[in-house]
Amino acid sequence: MFENIVTSENEPITTLKPLCPTRWTVCNSAIIAVLGQYERVLVSLEEMAKSASRTASTASGLFEHFSKGKTVLGLTLASAVVGELECLNITLQKKTQTVSGMQDAVDCVRSYLQGKRNDKSYLELYEKATSLVNSIELVDPIETQIQGVLLAKQWTITGQSSSKYWIVWRFSLKFSYSSSREAAEILRGMPVEVRGLFDQVEVLVRILLVVPVSSCEAERSFSALRRLKTWLRATMGQDRLNSLLVCNVHKDKLDNLNIHNICQEFVGPSETRKNTFGTFV
Numbered sequence: 001m002f003e004n005i006v007t008s009e010n011e012p013i014t015t016l017k018p019l020c021p022t023r024w025t026v027c028n029s030a031i032i033a034v035l036g037q038y039e040r041v042l043v044s045l046e047e048m049a050k051s052a053s054r055t056a057s058t059a060s061g062l063f064e065h066f067s068k069g070k071t072v073l074g075l076t077l078a079s080a081v082v083g084e085l086e087c088l089n090i091t092l093q094k095k096t097q098t099v100s101g102m103q104d105a106v107d108c109v110r111s112y113l114q115g116k117r118n119d120k121s122y123l124e125l126y127e128k129a130t131s132l133v134n135s136i137e138l139v140d141p142i143e144t145q146i147q148g149v150l151l152a153k154q155w156t157i158t159g160q161s162s163s164k165y166w167i168v169w170r171f172s173l174k175f176s177y178s179s180s181r182e183a184a185e186i187l188r189g190m191p192v193e194v195r196g197l198f199d200q201v202e203v204l205v206r207i208l209l210v211v212p213v214s215s216c217e218a219e220r221s222f223s224a225l226r227r228l229k230t231w232l233r234a235t236m237g238q239d240r241l242n243s244l245l246v247c248n249v250h251k252d253k254l255d256n257l258n259i260h261n262i263c264q265e266f267v268g269p270s271e272t273r274k275n276t277f278g279t280f281v
Helices: 002-008 024-036 038-050 056-066 069-092 099-115 119-136 159-174 180-188 192-210 216-228 238-249 259-267 271-277
Strands: none
Touching (some): 024 038, 024 069, 038 056, 038 119, 159 192, 180 192, 259 271
16 A cells, blocks of 8 residues: 555655564664654555555554644654664674674764763754654644753652652762662672661662563573473483573672582481482582
8 A cells, every 4th residue: 555655656765674672673664764754654645545455454543643733743752763773783783893893882982972862962853753743734733831851860859759758859969879789799898787778779779689680691591491491301300400501691790609518518407318329529
């Protein structure tokens, strides 16, 4: 439908690409393709919504969302951020990259994005989205009330959650830290009574320490499962398999353990084990 409409207008066409949740290096090109042909996309969705095909209901819902000015604004804001991340991802995937070079690239992109977190940059993107909305004459334009950009360590304290935000804000003023691990070390060094003053901070740190940043760890466990669960180990129990997986995935911590102390702890409680395995010095 989209290709037919563009072909009838005798204008060059840019292929629309789906937003892939895993391939971050193609997200920005997909967003740019939609923004560059926004009016044609709207016409195509409207025609599909009026048809009797199976995708009519889906097209109708998409047409409703794409007819709103805030969708244009959201895509414009996303393109400004994802574009920088796309360049970073392409750089990190080069074979010639070193660890120090990757860290420098990440720091460069981070500082650039942090520098864009201000009202001036937001207004520029807002005006760009507004001009696109006005050019295609959307029925639902962007809201005139512009929300200010929420800068780092600025808290809006309202309602019942005010005490929780106040505790976190007070902790950030009293202690200096740059990661959740450093915050955890600060909490560990406190007496129990003092730690109780920052109970909400402790809850947040516990959540941050156990929630994985990405799905790499889960995917790594499945890869390890294919290596461990072979046909020679078909009768292995679930508990032993889980223990082997933990040892394989976290082998960096396993290498730091003192094997002699573990063996001595295993042999010590039983005379039968001592006679069988001997002692470990």
